[in-house]
Amino acid sequence: MADGLTYAEVGATLAPALPAGYHHVDVRRRIGDASALDALGDLILDWGLQRGAGLRTPSTKVSPGQEATLRVGPLRMPVRVVRVVHEPDRRGFVYGTLAGHPEIGEEAFLAERDADGTWVHVRAFSRPGRWYSRLGGPVSSWLQRRYTERYLLAAEDSATRRPRG
Numbered sequence: 027m028a029d030g031l032t033y034a035e036v037g038a039t040l041a042p043a044l045p046a047g048y049h050h051v052d053v054r055r056r057i058g059d060a061s062a063l064d065a066l067g068d069l070i071l072d073w074g075l076q077r078g079a080g081l082r083t084p085s086t087k088v089s090p091g092q093e094a095t096l097r098v099g100p101l102r103m104p105v106r107v108v109r110v111v112h113e114p115d116r117r118g119f120v121y122g123t124l125a126g127h128p129e130i131g132e133e134a135f136l137a138e139r140d141a142d143g144t145w146v147h148v149r150a151f152s153r154p155g156r157w158y159s160r161l162g163g164p165v166s167s168w169l170q171r172r173y174t175e176r177y178l179l180a181a182e183d184s185a186t187r188r189p190r191g
Contacts, residue, residue, distance in 0.1 A: 057182060
């Protein structure tokens with residue numbers, strides 16, 4: 027594994043196809059018109075989706091190589107930022123799991139702009155990494171779907187509170 031990450035496919039959430047052998051998440055939801063890209067990108071790069079989903083996060087902006095322990099209740103999820111994306115029509119970041127995380131894999135949080143507007147895009151691949159996540163397989167999958175939906179709702183909520191120009 028690469029430098030303490032618990033998986034080998036570093037950066038694969040940004041590839042066209044997610045790697046085999048994992049559970050996949052790939053959801054995209056329209057947030058607003060093309061002008062919403064910068065605000066959504068800023069929200070994502072400030073851990074806003076995670077905070078909006080109820081996770082405790084770092085108080086600093088996302089940076090390449092940053093290690094963080096996301097928390098919800100007693101659960102601790104150590105991650106490392108493996109990519110920061112800052113392109114004309116795409117902003118966001120990717121984190122990978124470190125030892126101690128209940129899952130093994132990677133998750134990308136992206137703001138994307140195209141001719142139809144600005145979209146929040148969450149992509150992930152994962153498999154159980156701890157005995158309790160293996161034991162609770164269906165519960166783990168349900169939790170991942172639930173938190174993905176909460177990330178999307180956090181993006182939507184931010185867009186509805188943003189002043190319209």
